[in-house]
Amino acid sequence: MSGVGGYAPATVRALARTIRSRARRVQNRFRRASVILLYHRVAEGVADPWSLCVTPANFHAQAAVLAGRGVVPLDALADDLALGRRRRALAVTFDDGYADVATTAWPVLRAHAIPTTLFVSTGTLDGGAEFWWDELERIVLGSPALPDSLWIDLGGEAFSWLPTSAGARRQLYFALHQRIGRLAVAVRTRVLADLRDWAGVPGGCRDTHRPLAADEVRALARESALHLGAHGVSHSYLGALPADEQQREIQASKATLEAIAGAPVERFSYPHGDCAPRTVAYVRAAGFRLACGTACAPVFTDADLFDLPRVEVPNLPGPAFARWLDEWVG
Numbered sequence: 001m002s003g004v005g006g007y008a009p010a011t012v013r014a015l016a017r018t019i020r021s022r023a024r025r026v027q028n029r030f031r032r033a034s035v036i037l038l039y040h041r042v043a044e045g046v047a048d049p050w051s052l053c054v055t056p057a058n059f060h061a062q063a064a065v066l067a068g069r070g071v072v073p074l075d076a077l078a079d080d081l082a083l084g085r086r087r088r089a090l091a092v093t094f095d096d097g098y099a100d101v102a103t104t105a106w107p108v109l110r111a112h113a114i115p116t117t118l119f120v121s122t123g124t125l126d127g128g129a130e131f132w133w134d135e136l137e138r139i140v141l142g143s144p145a146l147p148d149s150l151w152i153d154l155g156g157e158a159f160s161w162l163p164t165s166a167g168a169r170r171q172l173y174f175a176l177h178q179r180i181g182r183l184a185v186a187v188r189t190r191v192l193a194d195l196r197d198w199a200g201v202p203g204g205c206r207d208t209h210r211p212l213a214a215d216e217v218r219a220l221a222r223e224s225a226l227h228l229g230a231h232g233v234s235h236s237y238l239g240a241l242p243a244d245e246q247q248r249e250i251q252a253s254k255a256t257l258e259a260i261a262g263a264p265v266e267r268f269s270y271p272h273g274d275c276a277p278r279t280v281a282y283v284r285a286a287g288f289r290l291a292c293g294t295a296c297a298p299v300f301t302d303a304d305l306f307d308l309p310r311v312e313v314p315n316l317p318g319p320a321f322a323r324w325l326d327e328w329v330g
C-alpha cells in the first residue's frame, strides 16, 4: 500500500491540528492577543460528562505555570481594552461556584498570588441542592437502574424514551439537558422532581458536587485577589426566558452577591455562554461593566466588553499545559 490512500486519516488530522495551532500562535503573537482562561472545577473521581474538572494534581502544576507567566485581574484586562492599550495579558476565571473552588482551587491560586474572577450562580447558595445539570446526571447516569421507558411532559413538550443501545443513558442525559436548560425555572424544578420520582432517586446534594454556600462566598469575597462576578440565579439559557425572567435572573444574582460581599459586583458571565442581543442589553442596563461569554478565542483589542471570549482550560499536566498555553499566548 502506498500513495495518498496510504495515509491514516488520524495522521492527516493530527498534521492539520499542528498547522492550525502554529498558525494560531503566530497570529496571536502578531496581534498581541490577551487570553481569558475559563475553569469550572478542581476535582477528580466524579462523574463529569461535560469535562468540567481539572484534577488537583494538574491544577497545582497549571498554577505554577501561570504564576511563571504572570496573570492580571480580569478588570485590568478590560481596562486595557476600554482604553485601547495593547498588552498581551492572561486572566483567570472560574464559572458556576462549585465548593471545590473554596476548598481546593483558591488555596493554590492564593499561594501563587494569581488574581482570579469567580462567577457565581446564586440559586444554590442556601445549600441542599446540586446544580441542575448535576442533578440530571445523578438521576439519569448515576442511578443503578432506570425503568424501561420514560414519558414525560417537559413544559408542554411530550418527551419519550426507550433504551435501545448501550449508550442510551448518555443519549437520554444529553437530550434532556438540551431541553430542560431552556425551561422556565419553576417548570424545570417540577420536571426534575418528576424525573426523580420516575427513577426512584431521592433529592439532596452529593458532597462531591456541592455548590458554594453563602458563607463560603462571603469568605472568598474578603480575599483581595479574588473578584466576584454574577452568573445568573438558576443557570438557565437566558435567551430562552421571557424578558422579565431574564432581567430578574441578571439583577437578582447581582443583588444577592452584593449583599453577601458588601461591595458592588460589576462583572457578569452568561450561563452556557448564551448572550442574545437582548440579554446583553439587560446586562448593560443592570449596571455591569463587563461580561464574559464562552466563544473560544483570544481577546483582541477590538473585543466586545460585553461578550469577552474565553478559552476553557483542558485537564492537562504542567508541561502539556505550558505547550497548550503557548498556542494561545505565544
Ligand SMILES: [Zn+2]
Pocket: 095, 096, 231, 235, 270, 271, 272
Ligand atoms: Zn456556568
